Amino acid sequence: MAHEFSLEDLSAFLDDELPAERHLQVEAHLRSCPACSRELERFEKAGAAFREHGRRPLPAGLLGRMLRRLRPKSFKLDPTLEWGLILAVTLGIVLAGGVALKAYMPGLFSQIQQMISGAAGSLGQSN
């Protein structure tokens, strides 16, 4: 290029990567040189086209796959432990319910008690 600046200078000018003094020199030159201005514009358009048409989205599922691989294993309960926990919680609720029933509604409690012993008795008879 028969000008004071190389294409590298123009490209670096576009990216604001020239030393301050050089930047000002290029800027002044561009004002009076249509050829270099055109070159700069071509570079600008090339960058813009790549930004708009060169970017690709992450393939579906890739991010999720990577995040799943990160999840610490200690956070995931062992299945037997998980079932044990569910059983313990259920038993706890039933026991607490029974205790509460006896304390606050003794009539209903004894009724249920009789029903259960009655059912157990009929079971015993049929055997």
Place this chain on the structure above:
Amino acid sequence: MTPEELVNRYSAMVYNLALRLTGDRADAEDLTQEALLKAVNGLPGFRGDADPGTWVYRITVNAWKNLLRAKAKWRFLRFFSADDPKAVDSEPADCPEAAPGPEALAQAQDLRRRVESALAELTPEERAVLVLRELDGRSYAEIAESLDVPLGTVKSRLVRARTLLAQKLGPEDA
């Protein structure tokens, strides 16, 4: 930074970098996963004052170099076996996005094709510089560090990439 933050923040850029380095979608997916997993494993030793992006891109580029070496070895072995090696570097598959008007769509597709044909003539390293500069706005110094090359190399690769893109986009090529 937590591993989740790292993956969420950098996966899209790492994928674009990997795609332009490998030129192949499947390889880019593998490389993205490998690089980010390596980064996550190295997170405890990462200096907080350094730029995580530059560090992650560097890991990606190194993983790509290892992949190339492994592939070269594989090709060397395949040389002695019966079937001839199949080209691994196909152009990235095009996935058309949301459709505007047919005319705008045709124009966008034309631009996209031109961009891809310019990229096809560039080296992976030239494409990598373009990705880090144009898609992530990285400084020349950061790009030089990511790719482990001198600053002058960053400048010259960028000029070649832009010149080729401009050529393909220019009216003389229409």
